[in-house]
Amino acid sequence: MTLYLVLGFAGLALIALSVIVGDLLDGALHGAFSILESDVFSTAVLGGFVSAFGFGAAAADGGGLPTLPTVLIGGVSGVAVGWFAWWLTRLIKDGPSDGTVSISDAVGQVGRVLHDIPGGESYGVVRVTVGGHVLQCNANAVLAIPSGTEVSITGVLSPTAVTVAPVWSPSS
Structure with a gap:
């Protein structure tokens, strides 16, 4: 259970870092994190997945389930929250913006x-x-x-x- 909680808090830390630092984290170290530049593998999506996986698995483990169902519940939770984070970031990035008024x-x-x-x-x-x-x-x-x-x-x-x-x- 401790491992799952650590993953949950690590995911929350990644989300907080991505909110505070923003796009600087995605382009850090001269392209070392270039995989993070896409919409699917953004820091918000990865952080949401890891956090939901950790907390979902910790809840299942705390409920006394065996390891395989615990990991499956964590995976389903992670995919659901990761998809929602992807959908929100895509909605924001692709949204219309007002141009300069002339x-x-x-x-x-x-x-x-x-x-x-x-x-x-x-x-x-x-x-x-x-x-x-x-x-x-x-x-x-x-x-x-x-x-x-x-x-x-x-x-x-x-x-x-x-x-x-x-x-x-x-x-x-």
Whole structure:
């Protein structure tokens, strides 16, 4: 039983080390651990397998089962937790990520004028939220628009400037 508990705690230590040190452990010693770079043999999967094997076998051994069923129960426990760790790490690695928000993403969004837009060739300032990111841009409009007015972003003039038009709202 002691051997199984030692394996269980060694697996937990490997998981803790992989969480704390992260990818540095997988690439340590100039490729000596290169087998650990794949999804199947990652430190999280190996740590989960060893830990679950050790604790599962210790529980079976503590229940008075003979050695063969103890090892089988530990193996099934290890495979189940190892598969779950593989599935979670794959889910995280393959998950979508938000790209960098650019000013062109603001086209079609509704913003608010911060500084009056005089109209014509002059610029004011608008604030617009795109994907949870707040952008503050210079804005140009055909007609003058006072601050506080909701506007629709209609186009991009430069990396820092947009064209806008007032949002139409029916009068009461």
